[in-house]
Amino acid sequence: MRTLCRSLAFGLLSAASGPLLAAGAHVHGLVTVDIAIDGPALVVQVDAPLDSLVGFEHRPRTAAQRQAADAAIARLKNSVGIVRLDAAAKCEPTDTRVQAEALQPVPPGSTAPATGEHADLQASYSFRCAAPEQLKAVDLALFEAFARIQRIEVQVAGAKGQTRVVLRRPASKVALTR
């Protein structure tokens, strides 16, 4: 019985030590993008370390940092300036979300929550395309907009399954196979 207990404990230990590197790993200079195409609907999700966008990963402490944060968010909220699509596909933005917890202003009277060493920004761009069959590529303006981004790992999910593409500066176009 004693032996059984010991081997059970060993089993639990080895089960807990799985691979540590998962999707969404935080690497400075690397941005991950998920593109999902479903009929007329196109969704582009961007996950970026804040360092790659503004050069810091904490609440803005100076006027210059506040300005950098505001400029980055304003640029990312302009969906058609970040995700450029073939005009023939007649895509219209339907929803745009930009979220960066660390850059949120702290409401007066409350204390800022403790932040870790790293922080990310997530952006989500939804489009509806009247002629989705004309959509040949998704052109991402992220390298142009943010000098600190070096690499973009893109995953595309569509009717024909999933593909992965790695973009290195200055390449910006993700070809779509359908």
Ligand SMILES: [Zn+2]
């Ligand atoms: Zn970081």
